[in-house]
Amino acid sequence: MKQxxxxxxxxxxxxxxxxxxxLVGASVAFAQTLPTVAIGAPPTPAPxxxxxxxxLTLAAPxxxxxxxxxxxxxxxxxxxxxxxxxxxxxxxxxxxxxxIVRFLAAGTYEVRVVEWRGRAMSARVSTAILPPMTPVATxxxxxxxxIVAVPAGDSPRASSAEVTLIVATPGSYRLxxxxxxxxxxxxxxxxxxxxxxxxxxxxxxxxxTQVLTPGNYTLRVRDYSNRASNxxxxxxxx
Amino acid sequence: xxxxxxxLRGLARTCVLSLAIGATACGSSEPxxxxxxxxAPTxxxxxxVSAPGTLVPGAAASVIAVPAVPAFNFTLDHxxxxxxxxxxxxxxxxxxxxxxDNVITSDSDSGAGTDAQIVVFLAPGTxxxxxxxxxxxxxxxxxxxxELGAMTPAxxxxxxxxxxVTAPAGETxxxxxxxxxLEITTAGSYRVDATTAADSxxxxxxxxxxxxxxxxxxxxxxxxxxxxxVxxxxxGTYRVRVRDWVNRDAAITVTLSPG
Numbered sequence: 001m002k003q004x005x006x007x008x009x010x011x012x013x014x015x016x017x018x019x020x021x022x023l024v025g026a027s028v029a030f031a032q033t034l035p036t037v038a039i040g041a042p043p044t045p046a047p048x049x050x051x052x053x054x055x056l057t058l059a060a061p062x063x064x065x066x067x068x069x070x071x072x073x074x075x076x077x078x079x080x081x082x083x084x085x086x087x088x089x090x091x092x093x094x095x096x097x098x099x100i101v102r103f104l105a106a107g108t109y110e111v112r113v114v115e116w117r118g119r120a121m122s123a124r125v126s127t128a129i130l131p132p133m134t135p136v137a138t139x140x141x142x143x144x145x146x147i148v149a150v151p152a153g154d155s156p157r158a159s160s161a162e163v164t165l166i167v168a169t170p171g172s173y174r175l176x177x178x179x180x181x182x183x184x185x186x187x188x189x190x191x192x193x194x195x196x197x198x199x200x201x202x203x204x205x206x207x208x209t210q211v212l213t214p215g216n217y218t219l220r221v222r223d224y225s226n227r228a229s230n231x232x233x234x235x236x237x238x
Numbered sequence: 239x240x241x242x243x244x245x246l247r248g249l250a251r252t253c254v255l256s257l258a259i260g261a262t263a264c265g266s267s268e269p270x271x272x273x274x275x276x277x278a279p280t281x282x283x284x285x286x287v288s289a290p291g292t293l294v295p296g297a298a299a300s301v302i303a304v305p306a307v308p309a310f311n312f313t314l315d316h317x318x319x320x321x322x323x324x325x326x327x328x329x330x331x332x333x334x335x336x337x338x339d340n341v342i343t344s345d346s347d348s349g350a351g352t353d354a355q356i357v358v359f360l361a362p363g364t365x366x367x368x369x370x371x372x373x374x375x376x377x378x379x380x381x382x383x384x385e386l387g388a389m390t391p392a393x394x395x396x397x398x399x400x401x402x403v404t405a406p407a408g409e410t411x412x413x414x415x416x417x418x419x420l421e422i423t424t425a426g427s428y429r430v431d432a433t434t435a436a437d438s439x440x441x442x443x444x445x446x447x448x449x450x451x452x453x454x455x456x457x458x459x460x461x462x463x464x465x466x467x468v469x470x471x472x473x474g475t476y477r478v479r480v481r482d483w484v485n486r487d488a489a490i491t492v493t494l495s496p497g
Contacts (some may be wrong), residue, residue: 034366037310043325045382051374054300058292064295070304078373083371111293112374117341118333124299214248226283 023101029177054125056109061191063130064156066111068098070123074116081109090116101130101157103193130157132191135164135218141173145234148221152228156184159226163233165217172238175219177206177233182224189217198224210236249262307370312383314362317450318387319412322367324354326361326379329372332356336365346372348410357386357412359452373451375418386412388477389427391419403480404423407487414485420446420476427497432465432490441483448476458481468497 037044058064068075077098078121079086081225086102086109093099096116115121138144146163153159165187167173177185178201185206194210194217204224223229293300316322324330324345332354342358342365349355352372359463371377395401395418408414422428432444444465445455453469453476460466463483482488 034309034311037312037367037381038385039312039314039320039383039385041382043323043382044310046310046324046326046369046379046381048308048369048371048377049305050376051371052302052304053291053374054293054302055291056295058295064293066293067299069299075304076374088373113302113304114370114374115304115306117335117339118309118370119339119367120306121304123302123304125293125302126297126299127293127295164263191297201442 013076051112051114053080053113054111054165056111056127058104058106058109061102061103062104063101063132063191064127065130066102066125066127067093068113068123068125069093070113070115070121071095071097073121073123074115075121075123076116078112078114079109080112081107092182099155101155103188103191105192106234119230125220132218133157133160133162133220135162138164138166139219139233139235140166141166141235141237143235145232147233148233149233150222150229153226156222156226158189159228160220161163161231162188163221165216165219165235167212167214169237170211170213172209172211174236174238175208175210176234177219177221177231178202178234179205179229181227181229183229183231184222184224185233186220187212187217188220189215252269260440263483268302307368307407308379308381309366309368310381311364311366313364314360317359317361319447319450321360321384321386322356322358323382323384324367324369324379325382326353326377326465328352328375328377330354330377331370331380332381333368333370334358334365335368336363355410357410359447361451388451389415389417389479391477392416393418395492395494397398397428397494397496400491402488403492405490407479408481408485411481411485414487415481416490417480418478420478420494422471422473422476423480425470425472427468428471429466429468429495429497430478431460431493431495433460433480434464434488434490436462438489440486440488440490442488443483444492445479445482446476447479448474466491470497 068077074096076090077100078088079100082086087100089098089100113123136215148161150159150161177183182204184198186196195208197206197208221231231236324332331346333344334356336342343356345356346356369379369381374381392403393401401418403416405414405416432442434440434442441463442465443457444467447454454467456465456467478492480490
Protein backbone atom coordinates (compact mmCIF):
# COMPACT_ATOMS: atom_id res chain seq x y z
CA MET A 1 0.00 0.00 0.00
CA LYS A 2 2.77 2.38 0.96
CA GLN A 3 4.55 1.50 -2.19
CA UNK A 4 1.40 2.34 -4.19
CA UNK A 5 1.08 5.72 -2.52
CA UNK A 6 4.69 6.55 -3.04
CA UNK A 7 4.32 5.72 -6.73
CA UNK A 8 1.11 7.70 -7.14
CA UNK A 9 2.46 10.93 -5.68
CA UNK A 10 5.22 11.49 -8.21
CA UNK A 11 2.70 10.72 -10.94
CA UNK A 12 0.41 13.41 -9.58
CA UNK A 13 3.31 15.78 -9.41
CA UNK A 14 4.20 15.07 -12.99
CA UNK A 15 0.58 15.58 -13.97
CA UNK A 16 0.44 18.91 -12.18
CA UNK A 17 3.73 19.91 -13.74
CA UNK A 18 2.47 18.97 -17.19
CA UNK A 19 -0.71 20.96 -16.70
CA UNK A 20 1.16 23.95 -15.33
CA UNK A 21 3.65 23.94 -18.16
CA UNK A 22 0.86 23.62 -20.69
CA LEU A 23 -0.85 26.65 -19.15
CA VAL A 24 2.39 28.62 -19.16
CA GLY A 25 2.92 27.65 -22.78
CA ALA A 26 -0.58 28.80 -23.65
CA SER A 27 -0.05 32.09 -21.84
CA VAL A 28 3.22 32.67 -23.63
CA ALA A 29 1.57 31.91 -26.96
CA PHE A 30 -1.34 34.25 -26.16
CA ALA A 31 0.99 37.04 -25.19
CA GLN A 32 2.93 36.69 -28.42
CA THR A 33 3.63 40.13 -29.84
CA LEU A 34 2.66 40.60 -33.44
CA PRO A 35 4.39 42.97 -35.81
CA THR A 36 2.65 46.30 -36.02
CA VAL A 37 1.34 48.01 -39.10
CA ALA A 38 1.21 51.77 -38.83
CA ILE A 39 -1.94 53.35 -40.18
CA GLY A 40 -1.14 55.22 -43.35
CA ALA A 41 2.25 53.56 -43.81
CA PRO A 42 3.28 52.04 -47.16
CA PRO A 43 2.32 48.40 -47.73
CA THR A 44 4.08 45.96 -45.43
CA PRO A 45 5.29 42.63 -46.88
CA ALA A 46 3.36 39.65 -45.55
CA PRO A 47 4.79 36.58 -47.28
CA UNK A 48 3.70 33.11 -46.26
CA UNK A 49 4.84 29.68 -47.31
CA UNK A 50 2.39 27.23 -48.81
CA UNK A 51 0.26 25.35 -46.34
CA UNK A 52 1.76 22.04 -45.27
CA UNK A 53 0.88 19.26 -47.65
CA UNK A 54 0.83 15.50 -47.71
CA UNK A 55 1.19 13.34 -50.78
CA LEU A 56 -1.43 10.72 -51.55
CA THR A 57 -0.87 8.15 -54.27
CA LEU A 58 -3.63 5.89 -55.55
CA ALA A 59 -2.67 2.86 -57.59
CA ALA A 60 -6.22 2.38 -58.83
CA PRO A 61 -9.39 4.45 -59.00
CA UNK A 62 -11.31 4.43 -55.75
CA UNK A 63 -13.82 6.25 -53.64
CA UNK A 64 -11.62 7.89 -51.06
CA UNK A 65 -12.31 9.61 -47.76
CA UNK A 66 -9.81 12.14 -46.47
CA UNK A 67 -10.19 13.54 -42.96
CA UNK A 68 -8.45 16.49 -41.36
CA UNK A 69 -9.09 16.73 -37.64
CA UNK A 70 -7.82 19.68 -35.68
CA UNK A 71 -10.36 20.33 -32.94
CA UNK A 72 -10.66 22.74 -31.24
CA UNK A 73 -9.13 24.47 -34.23
CA UNK A 74 -10.97 24.39 -37.55
CA UNK A 75 -9.15 22.39 -40.20
CA UNK A 76 -9.78 23.05 -43.88
CA UNK A 77 -8.85 20.57 -46.60
CA UNK A 78 -7.71 21.20 -50.15
CA UNK A 79 -7.08 18.32 -52.55
CA UNK A 80 -4.85 19.12 -55.49
CA UNK A 81 -3.61 17.14 -58.46
CA UNK A 82 -0.94 18.55 -60.69
CA UNK A 83 -1.36 22.01 -59.24
CA UNK A 84 -5.09 22.07 -59.94
CA UNK A 85 -7.64 22.08 -57.16
CA UNK A 86 -9.80 18.95 -57.27
CA UNK A 87 -12.05 19.63 -54.31
CA UNK A 88 -12.02 21.41 -50.97
CA UNK A 89 -13.94 21.10 -47.75
CA UNK A 90 -14.45 23.00 -44.56
CA UNK A 91 -16.75 21.25 -42.10
CA UNK A 92 -18.08 17.98 -43.52
CA UNK A 93 -16.42 15.89 -40.81
CA UNK A 94 -17.28 15.69 -37.14
CA UNK A 95 -17.81 19.10 -35.56
CA UNK A 96 -15.80 21.55 -37.61
CA UNK A 97 -13.41 18.92 -38.96
CA UNK A 98 -12.95 18.73 -42.70
CA UNK A 99 -13.78 15.65 -44.74
CA ILE A 100 -13.59 14.95 -48.43
CA VAL A 101 -15.32 11.93 -49.94
CA ARG A 102 -14.63 11.64 -53.62
CA PHE A 103 -14.14 9.17 -56.43
CA LEU A 104 -10.55 9.67 -57.52
CA ALA A 105 -8.64 8.34 -60.50
CA ALA A 106 -5.33 6.59 -60.01
CA GLY A 107 -2.52 9.05 -59.57
CA THR A 108 -0.73 11.24 -57.09
CA TYR A 109 -2.55 13.94 -55.19
CA GLU A 110 -1.57 16.62 -52.73
CA VAL A 111 -3.56 17.19 -49.56
CA ARG A 112 -3.18 20.65 -48.07
CA VAL A 113 -4.41 21.64 -44.64
CA VAL A 114 -5.03 25.15 -43.32
CA GLU A 115 -6.77 26.51 -40.27
CA TRP A 116 -9.93 28.51 -40.93
CA ARG A 117 -8.85 31.57 -38.98
CA GLY A 118 -5.20 31.20 -39.83
CA ARG A 119 -4.22 29.96 -36.39
CA ALA A 120 -1.41 27.52 -35.73
CA MET A 121 -2.73 24.02 -35.35
CA SER A 122 -1.70 20.42 -35.07
CA ALA A 123 -4.00 18.46 -37.34
CA ARG A 124 -4.38 14.73 -37.81
CA VAL A 125 -4.92 13.72 -41.40
CA SER A 126 -6.05 10.29 -42.48
CA THR A 127 -7.32 8.70 -45.62
CA ALA A 128 -9.23 5.54 -46.38
CA ILE A 129 -10.50 3.78 -49.44
CA LEU A 130 -14.22 3.32 -48.94
CA PRO A 131 -15.65 -0.12 -49.61
CA PRO A 132 -18.30 -0.50 -52.28
CA MET A 133 -21.86 -0.08 -51.05
CA THR A 134 -24.19 -3.05 -51.15
CA PRO A 135 -26.66 -2.61 -54.03
CA VAL A 136 -30.31 -2.78 -53.06
CA ALA A 137 -31.58 -3.94 -56.44
CA THR A 138 -30.55 -4.98 -59.92
CA UNK A 139 -31.89 -3.25 -62.97
CA UNK A 140 -31.71 -3.86 -66.70
CA UNK A 141 -32.65 -1.45 -69.49
CA UNK A 142 -36.36 -1.66 -70.25
CA UNK A 143 -37.17 -3.39 -66.98
CA UNK A 144 -39.89 -1.99 -64.69
CA UNK A 145 -38.71 0.96 -62.64
CA UNK A 146 -36.96 0.32 -59.34
CA ILE A 147 -38.21 2.26 -56.36
CA VAL A 148 -35.20 2.86 -54.19
CA ALA A 149 -35.58 4.02 -50.60
CA VAL A 150 -32.65 6.25 -49.69
CA PRO A 151 -32.02 7.02 -46.04
CA ALA A 152 -31.50 10.41 -44.47
CA GLY A 153 -27.82 10.92 -43.82
CA ASP A 154 -25.17 13.35 -42.69
CA SER A 155 -23.33 13.16 -45.98
CA PRO A 156 -24.06 12.43 -49.62
CA ARG A 157 -22.70 8.90 -49.32
CA ALA A 158 -24.54 8.18 -46.08
CA SER A 159 -27.81 9.20 -47.70
CA SER A 160 -27.24 7.23 -50.89
CA ALA A 161 -28.41 3.88 -52.14
CA GLU A 162 -27.09 1.93 -55.07
CA VAL A 163 -28.60 -0.21 -57.79
CA THR A 164 -26.71 -2.52 -60.10
CA LEU A 165 -27.36 -1.87 -63.77
CA ILE A 166 -26.57 -4.69 -66.17
CA VAL A 167 -26.09 -3.57 -69.76
CA ALA A 168 -26.01 -6.34 -72.32
CA THR A 169 -26.14 -4.34 -75.51
CA PRO A 170 -24.03 -1.31 -76.35
CA GLY A 171 -26.02 1.79 -77.07
CA SER A 172 -27.40 5.05 -75.82
CA TYR A 173 -29.51 4.85 -72.70
CA ARG A 174 -31.65 7.31 -70.81
CA LEU A 175 -31.53 7.03 -67.06
CA UNK A 176 -34.07 8.80 -64.88
CA UNK A 177 -34.15 9.27 -61.12
CA UNK A 178 -37.46 10.78 -60.07
CA UNK A 179 -38.78 11.65 -56.63
CA UNK A 180 -41.00 14.06 -54.78
CA UNK A 181 -37.86 15.70 -53.46
CA UNK A 182 -34.75 16.43 -55.46
CA UNK A 183 -33.17 13.27 -56.80
CA UNK A 184 -29.48 13.01 -57.70
CA UNK A 185 -28.05 10.33 -59.96
CA UNK A 186 -24.54 9.00 -60.52
CA UNK A 187 -23.30 6.23 -62.83
CA UNK A 188 -20.25 4.41 -61.51
CA UNK A 189 -18.16 1.70 -63.10
CA UNK A 190 -14.96 0.21 -61.71
CA UNK A 191 -14.80 2.84 -58.96
CA UNK A 192 -14.89 5.68 -61.45
CA UNK A 193 -17.73 8.10 -62.06
CA UNK A 194 -19.05 7.72 -65.61
CA UNK A 195 -21.58 10.56 -65.33
CA UNK A 196 -23.72 12.35 -62.79
CA UNK A 197 -26.67 14.69 -62.82
CA UNK A 198 -28.82 16.76 -60.55
CA UNK A 199 -31.68 18.47 -62.35
CA UNK A 200 -31.74 17.59 -66.05
CA UNK A 201 -35.05 15.76 -65.74
CA UNK A 202 -38.47 17.26 -65.18
CA UNK A 203 -38.52 19.71 -62.30
CA UNK A 204 -35.61 18.85 -60.07
CA UNK A 205 -35.41 15.23 -61.16
CA UNK A 206 -32.16 13.81 -62.46
CA UNK A 207 -31.69 12.48 -65.96
CA UNK A 208 -28.70 11.23 -67.89
CA THR A 209 -28.41 10.15 -71.50
CA GLN A 210 -25.30 8.08 -71.82
CA VAL A 211 -23.65 5.74 -74.27
CA LEU A 212 -22.92 2.58 -72.34
CA THR A 213 -20.90 -0.45 -73.34
CA PRO A 214 -21.88 -3.90 -72.11
CA GLY A 215 -21.02 -4.50 -68.49
CA ASN A 216 -22.10 -3.93 -64.96
CA TYR A 217 -22.61 -0.42 -63.69
CA THR A 218 -23.64 1.01 -60.37
CA LEU A 219 -26.33 3.66 -60.15
CA ARG A 220 -26.07 5.73 -57.00
CA VAL A 221 -29.06 7.84 -56.05
CA ARG A 222 -29.80 10.18 -53.17
CA ASP A 223 -31.75 13.26 -52.30
CA TYR A 224 -29.95 16.54 -52.95
CA SER A 225 -30.41 17.63 -49.32
CA ASN A 226 -29.57 14.17 -47.98
CA ARG A 227 -33.16 13.59 -46.85
CA ALA A 228 -34.88 10.22 -46.80
CA SER A 229 -36.71 9.69 -50.05
CA ASN A 230 -38.18 7.13 -52.41
CA UNK A 231 -36.49 7.50 -55.76
CA UNK A 232 -37.80 5.80 -58.88
CA UNK A 233 -35.00 4.69 -61.16
CA UNK A 234 -35.68 3.90 -64.79
CA UNK A 235 -33.33 2.92 -67.61
CA UNK A 236 -34.47 2.73 -71.21
CA UNK A 237 -32.64 2.36 -74.50
CA UNK A 238 -32.73 5.47 -76.63
CA UNK B 239 11.57 32.66 -25.98
CA UNK B 240 11.03 30.59 -29.10
CA UNK B 241 13.17 27.81 -27.70
CA UNK B 242 11.21 27.95 -24.46
CA UNK B 243 7.94 27.72 -26.31
CA UNK B 244 9.21 24.81 -28.33
CA UNK B 245 10.26 23.03 -25.19
CA LEU B 246 6.90 23.64 -23.55
CA ARG B 247 5.01 22.53 -26.62
CA GLY B 248 7.23 19.48 -26.88
CA LEU B 249 6.56 18.54 -23.29
CA ALA B 250 2.83 19.07 -23.65
CA ARG B 251 2.91 17.00 -26.82
CA THR B 252 4.79 14.26 -25.00
CA CYS B 253 2.04 14.20 -22.39
CA VAL B 254 -0.63 13.89 -25.03
CA LEU B 255 1.20 11.16 -26.89
CA SER B 256 1.79 9.28 -23.67
CA LEU B 257 -1.90 9.36 -22.89
CA ALA B 258 -2.72 8.33 -26.39
CA ILE B 259 -0.77 5.12 -26.10
CA GLY B 260 -2.09 4.35 -22.65
CA ALA B 261 1.06 5.11 -20.70
CA THR B 262 0.84 6.56 -17.23
CA ALA B 263 3.98 8.60 -17.25
CA CYS B 264 2.10 11.87 -17.53
CA GLY B 265 -0.16 12.00 -14.58
CA SER B 266 -2.24 8.88 -14.19
CA SER B 267 -2.50 7.82 -10.55
CA GLU B 268 -4.36 4.60 -11.15
CA PRO B 269 -2.84 1.52 -9.56
CA UNK B 270 -0.76 -0.75 -11.70
CA UNK B 271 -2.86 -3.35 -13.52
CA UNK B 272 -3.00 -6.87 -12.19
CA UNK B 273 -0.60 -9.27 -13.88
CA UNK B 274 -2.11 -11.27 -16.67
CA UNK B 275 -1.34 -14.81 -17.67
CA UNK B 276 1.19 -15.09 -20.44
CA UNK B 277 -0.26 -15.86 -23.82
CA ALA B 278 1.24 -17.73 -26.67
CA PRO B 279 3.25 -15.44 -28.90
CA THR B 280 1.55 -14.46 -32.10
CA UNK B 281 2.89 -12.80 -35.17
CA UNK B 282 2.96 -9.06 -34.49
CA UNK B 283 0.58 -7.01 -36.55
CA UNK B 284 2.48 -3.93 -37.56
CA UNK B 285 0.26 -0.88 -37.90
CA UNK B 286 0.28 0.73 -41.28
CA VAL B 287 2.23 3.93 -41.01
CA SER B 288 2.51 6.63 -43.60
CA ALA B 289 5.99 7.78 -44.50
CA PRO B 290 6.69 11.39 -43.56
CA GLY B 291 4.90 13.74 -45.89
CA THR B 292 2.69 11.06 -47.34
CA LEU B 293 -0.75 9.64 -46.74
CA VAL B 294 -1.41 5.93 -47.10
CA PRO B 295 -5.06 4.86 -47.27
CA GLY B 296 -5.95 2.92 -44.16
CA ALA B 297 -2.89 3.99 -42.22
CA ALA B 298 -2.97 5.72 -38.88
CA ALA B 299 -3.55 9.45 -39.07
CA SER B 300 -0.55 11.58 -39.93
CA VAL B 301 0.04 14.57 -37.69
CA ILE B 302 0.71 17.75 -39.55
CA ALA B 303 1.81 21.04 -38.00
CA VAL B 304 0.00 23.94 -39.60
CA PRO B 305 1.74 27.24 -38.87
CA ALA B 306 -0.12 30.43 -38.10
CA VAL B 307 -0.57 32.76 -41.05
CA PRO B 308 1.09 36.18 -41.07
CA ALA B 309 -0.65 38.49 -38.63
CA PHE B 310 -0.27 42.17 -37.80
CA ASN B 311 -1.52 44.51 -35.13
CA PHE B 312 -2.67 48.05 -35.63
CA THR B 313 -3.94 50.47 -33.06
CA LEU B 314 -6.54 53.22 -33.39
CA ASP B 315 -6.58 56.04 -30.85
CA HIS B 316 -9.87 57.35 -32.19
CA UNK B 317 -12.92 55.98 -33.98
CA UNK B 318 -12.49 56.01 -37.74
CA UNK B 319 -13.45 54.46 -41.04
CA UNK B 320 -10.54 52.21 -41.90
CA UNK B 321 -9.52 50.47 -45.08
CA UNK B 322 -7.34 47.37 -44.86
CA UNK B 323 -5.83 46.07 -48.07
CA UNK B 324 -4.36 42.63 -48.56
CA UNK B 325 -2.61 42.70 -51.91
CA UNK B 326 -0.61 40.08 -53.74
CA UNK B 327 -0.68 36.70 -55.36
CA UNK B 328 -2.17 34.23 -55.84
CA UNK B 329 -5.29 35.21 -53.88
CA UNK B 330 -5.01 37.11 -50.62
CA UNK B 331 -7.61 36.71 -47.90
CA UNK B 332 -8.03 39.07 -44.96
CA UNK B 333 -9.39 38.40 -41.51
CA UNK B 334 -9.92 41.25 -39.03
CA UNK B 335 -10.07 40.36 -35.37
CA UNK B 336 -10.15 42.02 -31.99
CA UNK B 337 -9.62 40.71 -28.50
CA UNK B 338 -8.01 37.42 -29.41
CA ASP B 339 -10.04 35.34 -31.81
CA ASN B 340 -13.13 37.51 -32.15
CA VAL B 341 -13.63 37.86 -35.87
CA ILE B 342 -15.00 41.28 -36.84
CA THR B 343 -15.13 40.67 -40.54
CA SER B 344 -13.31 38.95 -43.36
CA ASP B 345 -12.88 39.50 -47.04
CA SER B 346 -11.76 37.61 -50.08
CA ASP B 347 -11.93 39.67 -53.25
CA SER B 348 -13.23 43.18 -52.59
CA GLY B 349 -9.98 44.80 -53.68
CA ALA B 350 -8.48 45.00 -57.15
CA GLY B 351 -8.56 41.65 -58.97
CA THR B 352 -8.59 38.98 -56.30
CA ASP B 353 -7.06 41.22 -53.64
CA ALA B 354 -8.83 41.49 -50.33
CA GLN B 355 -10.10 44.77 -48.97
CA ILE B 356 -11.96 45.52 -45.78
CA VAL B 357 -13.60 48.90 -45.21
CA VAL B 358 -15.05 49.21 -41.75
CA PHE B 359 -15.83 51.73 -39.04
CA LEU B 360 -13.76 50.84 -35.99
CA ALA B 361 -13.76 52.06 -32.41
CA PRO B 362 -10.50 52.99 -30.72
CA GLY B 363 -8.46 49.92 -29.81
CA THR B 364 -5.98 47.38 -31.04
CA UNK B 365 -6.91 45.08 -33.88
CA UNK B 366 -5.32 42.13 -35.59
CA UNK B 367 -5.27 41.57 -39.33
CA UNK B 368 -4.42 38.09 -40.60
CA UNK B 369 -3.33 37.43 -44.14
CA UNK B 370 -3.75 34.09 -45.82
CA UNK B 371 -3.98 32.52 -49.24
CA UNK B 372 -7.37 31.32 -50.42
CA UNK B 373 -6.33 27.73 -51.10
CA UNK B 374 -3.25 27.44 -48.96
CA UNK B 375 -0.74 28.23 -51.70
CA UNK B 376 2.47 30.13 -51.03
CA UNK B 377 1.65 33.78 -50.67
CA UNK B 378 3.45 36.89 -51.80
CA UNK B 379 1.39 39.51 -50.03
CA UNK B 380 1.48 43.06 -48.73
CA UNK B 381 -0.81 44.60 -46.19
CA UNK B 382 -1.73 48.24 -45.75
CA UNK B 383 -4.02 50.01 -43.29
CA UNK B 384 -5.41 53.42 -44.16
CA GLU B 385 -7.72 55.79 -42.36
CA LEU B 386 -10.27 57.01 -44.86
CA GLY B 387 -11.04 60.68 -45.08
CA ALA B 388 -14.53 62.06 -44.92
CA MET B 389 -16.55 61.87 -48.12
CA THR B 390 -17.55 65.12 -49.76
CA PRO B 391 -21.21 65.63 -48.92
CA ALA B 392 -23.68 65.97 -51.77
CA UNK B 393 -25.79 68.34 -49.71
CA UNK B 394 -27.41 68.89 -46.38
CA UNK B 395 -30.41 67.07 -44.99
CA UNK B 396 -32.95 69.18 -43.20
CA UNK B 397 -36.29 68.32 -41.68
CA UNK B 398 -39.25 68.66 -43.99
CA UNK B 399 -37.12 69.08 -47.10
CA UNK B 400 -36.45 65.84 -48.98
CA UNK B 401 -32.99 65.59 -50.49
CA UNK B 402 -32.58 63.94 -53.88
CA VAL B 403 -29.24 62.14 -53.97
CA THR B 404 -27.60 60.34 -56.84
CA ALA B 405 -25.50 57.46 -55.63
CA PRO B 406 -23.00 56.41 -58.29
CA ALA B 407 -22.36 52.87 -59.43
CA GLY B 408 -19.25 51.64 -57.74
CA GLU B 409 -17.11 48.61 -57.19
CA THR B 410 -17.30 48.93 -53.44
CA UNK B 411 -19.93 50.04 -50.97
CA UNK B 412 -18.13 53.25 -50.21
CA UNK B 413 -17.48 53.98 -53.86
CA UNK B 414 -21.18 53.52 -54.58
CA UNK B 415 -22.24 55.77 -51.72
CA UNK B 416 -23.26 59.39 -51.42
CA UNK B 417 -23.49 61.39 -48.24
CA UNK B 418 -25.50 64.24 -46.80
CA UNK B 419 -24.63 66.24 -43.74
CA LEU B 420 -27.18 66.32 -40.99
CA GLU B 421 -27.00 69.03 -38.37
CA ILE B 422 -29.01 68.25 -35.24
CA THR B 423 -29.61 71.23 -32.98
CA THR B 424 -32.30 69.76 -30.74
CA ALA B 425 -32.00 66.42 -29.04
CA GLY B 426 -34.83 64.07 -29.90
CA SER B 427 -36.00 61.08 -31.85
CA TYR B 428 -35.63 61.40 -35.58
CA ARG B 429 -36.67 59.27 -38.52
CA VAL B 430 -34.59 59.12 -41.67
CA ASP B 431 -35.99 57.47 -44.80
CA ALA B 432 -34.09 56.49 -47.92
CA THR B 433 -36.46 55.67 -50.75
CA THR B 434 -36.31 55.00 -54.46
CA ALA B 435 -39.07 55.02 -57.03
CA ALA B 436 -41.04 51.80 -56.90
CA ASP B 437 -40.29 51.03 -60.54
CA SER B 438 -36.58 51.84 -60.32
CA UNK B 439 -35.52 48.35 -59.38
CA UNK B 440 -33.14 49.78 -56.82
CA UNK B 441 -32.78 48.89 -53.17
CA UNK B 442 -31.55 51.76 -51.01
CA UNK B 443 -29.31 51.25 -47.99
CA UNK B 444 -28.92 53.81 -45.24
CA UNK B 445 -26.27 54.59 -42.63
CA UNK B 446 -25.91 57.41 -40.13
CA UNK B 447 -22.48 57.99 -38.69
CA UNK B 448 -20.78 60.56 -36.55
CA UNK B 449 -17.18 61.10 -35.55
CA UNK B 450 -16.03 57.85 -37.14
CA UNK B 451 -18.68 55.70 -35.48
CA UNK B 452 -21.85 54.21 -36.90
CA UNK B 453 -25.00 55.49 -35.22
CA UNK B 454 -27.30 53.20 -37.16
CA UNK B 455 -27.71 51.40 -40.46
CA UNK B 456 -30.61 49.79 -42.21
CA UNK B 457 -31.53 47.96 -45.35
CA UNK B 458 -35.24 47.25 -45.63
CA UNK B 459 -37.15 48.63 -42.65
CA UNK B 460 -39.07 51.04 -44.81
CA UNK B 461 -41.82 50.27 -47.27
CA UNK B 462 -40.83 47.58 -49.74
CA UNK B 463 -37.06 47.55 -50.02
CA UNK B 464 -36.68 51.07 -48.72
CA UNK B 465 -34.49 51.85 -45.72
CA UNK B 466 -35.59 53.59 -42.57
CA UNK B 467 -33.88 54.46 -39.33
CA VAL B 468 -35.43 55.90 -36.17
CA UNK B 469 -32.81 57.08 -33.72
CA UNK B 470 -32.51 59.34 -30.71
CA UNK B 471 -29.97 61.92 -31.79
CA UNK B 472 -28.12 64.41 -29.64
CA UNK B 473 -27.10 67.77 -31.02
CA GLY B 474 -24.16 67.59 -33.37
CA THR B 475 -23.08 67.00 -36.93
CA TYR B 476 -23.92 63.66 -38.50
CA ARG B 477 -23.47 62.13 -41.89
CA VAL B 478 -26.19 60.22 -43.72
CA ARG B 479 -24.74 57.74 -46.22
CA VAL B 480 -26.90 56.07 -48.86
CA ARG B 481 -26.24 53.63 -51.69
CA ASP B 482 -27.90 50.87 -53.66
CA TRP B 483 -27.74 47.43 -52.07
CA VAL B 484 -25.72 45.97 -54.92
CA ASN B 485 -23.77 49.15 -55.62
CA ARG B 486 -25.68 50.22 -58.74
CA ASP B 487 -26.28 53.85 -59.52
CA ALA B 488 -29.44 54.98 -57.81
CA ALA B 489 -31.59 58.06 -57.42
CA ILE B 490 -32.37 58.07 -53.72
CA THR B 491 -34.64 60.45 -51.85
CA VAL B 492 -33.65 61.08 -48.25
CA THR B 493 -36.06 62.64 -45.78
CA LEU B 494 -35.77 63.64 -42.15
CA SER B 495 -38.79 63.81 -39.88
CA PRO B 496 -39.54 63.59 -36.19
CA GLY B 497 -39.34 59.98 -35.04
